[in-house]
Amino acid sequence: MKMIKKGHACVRLEKDGRALVVDPGAFTEQDAAAGADAILVTHEHLDHFDEGRLRAALDANPEARIWTLRSVADRIAAAFPGRVTTVGHGDTFTAAGFDVQVHGELHAVIHPDIPRITNVGFLVDGSVFHPGDALTVPDQSVETLLLPVHAPWNKFSEVADYVRAVSPARAYAVHDGLLNDLGLSVYARNLGPGGVTTGAEYARLLPGESVRLA
Incomplete structure (x- = not known):
């Protein structure tokens, strides 16, 4: 599997000539x-979900499909009839040749006075986990974690x-679009070799950079 980092929280996975994109937001x-060929959307916030980007992708590929939670599906299903599938925690499905499991139900708390919305994470091919905007721990092993390093709802x-x-x-770092180079260097120092996370190799890809995953 090839993984390509896109801007902010978005990644593209490629395998056997097909492509799956997660969270192509604004x-x-x-x-x-x-x-x-397949697009997964974790939740409704604009940095993860942008209808214009979805429309462009589906217009370009009549076979492309979207899998997402109900709050997003309700907003776009009418625009893409028959091409949007609603999923939730515990569901499994195949999208563009990738096996996907859904984990999680709620967005992380931003502030007690801000209503909490729904959020799901996607485990792809039993290996790559994108949690969206939550710190969901799947009930099985994960080889590659797409780590939301910086957001209004988290701290280091x-x-x-x-x-x-x-x-x-x-x-691999995601959700990094609000950090400048100084902030990114702080995260790299504390999450990388000699940092506080034990056992996991940490890296950040620049937008457009790619890596091969086993």
Whole structure:
């Protein structure tokens, strides 16, 4: 499997000539979902969900499909009849040749006075986990964790403890669009070699960079 980092919280996974894109939101490239055969959306916040990017991808590929939770599906199903599947915690499905399991139900708490919305995470091929905006720990092993390093709803100690709880072989930074180079260097120092997360290899890919995953 090849993983390509897109802007902010979006990644593209490629296997056997097909592509799956997770969370092509408004903070990522305009063409982040271009060429996708399947698109997964974790929740409704604009940095993860952008209808224009979804529309462009589905218009370009009549076979492309979207899998997402009900709060997003209710907003776009009419625009894409027959091409949006609603999923929730515990569901499993196959999308563009990738086996996907759904974990989690709620977005992390941003503030007690801000209503909490729903959120799901996607475990792809039993290996790569994108939690969306939550620190969901799947009830099975994860090889590659897509780690939301920075958001209004988290702090560093929670991020570090999350890596320890999931215990992946490797963690790649996502949800990093609000950090400048100074902030990114602080995260790299504390999450990388000699940092506080034990056992997991930490790395951050620049948008457009890719890596091969076993």
